[in-house]
Amino acid sequence: MRDAAHDADQLRRAWGTLDEADRSDAFVAARAARRAAALGAAADGRQWLRPLWNNLRDLTAEQRAQVALALAVACDDIGTDWLHSTEAAQQAYV
Numbered sequence: 001m002r003d004a005a006h007d008a009d010q011l012r013r014a015w016g017t018l019d020e021a022d023r024s025d026a027f028v029a030a031r032a033a034r035r036a037a038a039l040g041a042a043a044d045g046r047q048w049l050r051p052l053w054n055n056l057r058d059l060t061a062e063q064r065a066q067v068a069l070a071l072a073v074a075c076d077d078i079g080t081d082w083l084h085s086t087e088a089a090q091q092a093y094v
Contacts, residue, residue, distance in 0.1 A: 005035060005039065007039060008036065008039045008040060008041035008044065011032065011035055011036055011039060011041065011044070012041075012044060014032075015032055015044075015048060023048070023051075024051070024052070026052050026059055026063035026064075026066050026067050027063070027066055029048050029049055029052055029067070029070070030049070030066040030067055030069065030070035031070075032045065032048055033045030033046065033048050033049050033070040033071070033073070033074045034069075034070050034073045034074070036048070036074060037070075037073045037074040037076065038073075042073075042074040042075070042076040042077065042078075043074075043077070045070065045073075045074035046071065046074050046075075046078065046082070049067055049070055049071055049074065052067045053067060053071065053085060053089070054085070056089055056092070056093070057092075064089075064093060068089070071086075
């Protein structure tokens with residue numbers, strides 16, 4: 001996914017055109033989440049990261065790092081629903 005989206009709606013449409021394999025790609029999802037945060041749609045970015053975050057154990061260290069860094073960028077107004085899973089990840093992967 002390129003950083004060509006000029007607004008959050010355009011990015012959402014682009015995300016919607018991706019197939020499941022691309023949406024499940026940690027690098028694609030992380031890039032999309034970072035772009036969403038830059039466009040003021042951090043919640044969308046977190047939503048796209050959530051399936052990957054819930055299955056961190058299935059990712060390589062590099063993929064986990066990309067997902068974690070993207071989550072850090074998209075953490076504006078993050079809810080407490082992420083608290084348990086971020087603490088668990090910190091304990092498991094630090």
